[in-house]
Amino acid sequence: MFSISIEQLCKTYTPKGKSNKSTKALDNINLQIRPGEFFGLLGQNGAGKTSLISILSGLSFPTSGNVKIYGHDVIRDYRKARNLVGTVPQELVYDPFFTVRETLFIQSGYFGIKSNDLWIEELLENLSLSDKADHDMRSLSGGMKRRVLIAQALVHRPPLIILDEPTAGVDIELRHTLWKFISRLNKEGHTILLTTHYIEEAEDMCNRIAVLKSGNLIALDETKNIMSRFGGKDLEEAFVKIIACNELSSFNKEI
Numbered sequence: 388m389f390s391i392s393i394e395q396l397c398k399t400y401t402p403k404g405k406s407n408k409s410t411k412a413l414d415n416i417n418l419q420i421r422p423g424e425f426f427g428l429l430g431q432n433g434a435g436k437t438s439l440i441s442i443l444s445g446l447s448f449p450t451s452g453n454v455k456i457y458g459h460d461v462i463r464d465y466r467k468a469r470n471l472v473g474t475v476p477q478e479l480v481y482d483p484f485f486t487v488r489e490t491l492f493i494q495s496g497y498f499g500i501k502s503n504d505l506w507i508e509e510l511l512e513n514l515s516l517s518d519k520a521d522h523d524m525r526s527l528s529g530g531m532k533r534r535v536l537i538a539q540a541l542v543h544r545p546p547l548i549i550l551d552e553p554t555a556g557v558d559i560e561l562r563h564t565l566w567k568f569i570s571r572l573n574k575e576g577h578t579i580l581l582t583t584h585y586i587e588e589a590e591d592m593c594n595r596i597a598v599l600k601s602g603n604l605i606a607l608d609e610t611k612n613i614m615s616r617f618g619g620k621d622l623e624e625a626f627v628k629i630i631a632c633n634e635l636s637s638f639n640k641e642i
């Protein structure tokens with residue numbers, strides 16, 4: 388069984404006013420991700436990455452197509468699918484008046500977990516948040532808030548962890564802390580789906596890469612194969628070449 392199975396997925400945003408044009412954010416995406424993969428989803432701004440992640444996380448509906456998480460359809464079997472995913476969103480969304488520990492306790496409650504103290508302590512420890520555990524969320528710096536968002540996504544020990552640009556604007560210490568912890572979870576069997584504009588992070592961490600361009604999947608392969616197929620000294624050079632190529636159909640034949 389796949390961690391993620393996506394078949395003929397399309398997502399179109401249709402604005403309410405008649406004058407505005409609709410946007411096709413995802414166009415016939417087919418993709419399977421196996422348990423235990425560390426998978427990178429790359430693409431320029433507006434390529435469709437967050438649209439795809441929102442559908443996987445149950446925050447948005449597909450326009451058409453089928454999406455399953457460990458065999459559970461994200462619409463028909465919403466609760467089971469949602470329980471298997473932990474998503475770290477791009478935006479810093481939080482309740483300013485709860486402490487860090489309260490935030491994690493409340494999040495555990497959303498998943499019906501009553502006693503989660505040991506795991507919450509482990510999350511606090513691994514994300515270097517222990518000394519901030521009893522501080523209000525509003526008093527934390529941006530980087531600290533991001534650590535809490537990561538901990539929140541992990542409270543229910545989801546087998547699939549989705550990270551939407553988790554290191555955007557964060558310092559080097561958090562990057563190290565985060566990647567060390569996420570690597571450990573990946574080695575323990577968690578599947579990781581990462582979007583990032585820091586291509587070197589994807590090169591270091593991901594065993595397989597997909598590239599989206601204007602809602603189309605234009606490349607999909609193991610990281611080392613992408614680099615050798617498209618040349619260049621690193622994944623960033625290969626990525627630039629893939630994006631620059633306009634012959635989407637020739638790429639698609641190879642997918």
Ligand SMILES: Nc1ncnc2c1ncn2[C@@H]1O[C@H](COP(=O)(O)OP(=O)(O)OP(=O)(O)O)[C@@H](O)[C@H]1O
Nearest residue numbers: 400410411412430431432433434435436437438439
């Ligand atoms: N709620 C929405 N309503 C209308 N259009 C949307 C909505 N969300 C995204 N879009 C459009 O869908 C397309 C894909 O956007 P999306 O946010 O999925 O891209 P992205 O790859 O995540 O970009 P970024 O790297 O900037 O986060 C863009 O053209 C965007 O303007």
